[in-house]
Amino acid sequence: MPKYIMWGSYCEDVLEKRTPYRQAHLDGLAKQKESGVLMTIGPTKDVTKVFAIYEAESENVVRQLVENDPYWQHQIWTEYEIKEWIQAL
Known part of the structure; x- marks a missing residue:
């Protein structure tokens, strides 16, 4: 099955603005991980970008999946791009 990477950007003041949506976001990610579709996801250390496989x-x-996430629906993620990824190792 193909693999895809997602790079996205967070809004300004993300740590404050994400609070009302964080649990729903994490619950959805947990379901994606359980189903095997989400391999990994996380923010950059400076919390300006998000990366997922x-x-x-x-x-x-x-x-x-991205557009149904509460972070996208409530503009916590402000933009994203998806590329098919070839895992070399």
């Missing part, structure tokens, strides 16, 4: 049938599946 997915294993999914298509880029469209990944886009749906």
Whole structure:
């Protein structure tokens, strides 16, 4: 199955603004991880970018996951891009 990386950006004052949506966001990620579609996700240390690796049938599946996330729906993530990834090692 293809793998995809997602790079995204966080809004200003993310640590404050994410609070009302954080638990729903984490619960959704846990379900994705359990199902095997999400391999890993996390912010950069300065909390300006988010990085994720997915294993999914298509880029469209990944886009749906990102766009259904509370962080996207409430503008905590302000932009993202997805690229198919070839794992060399």
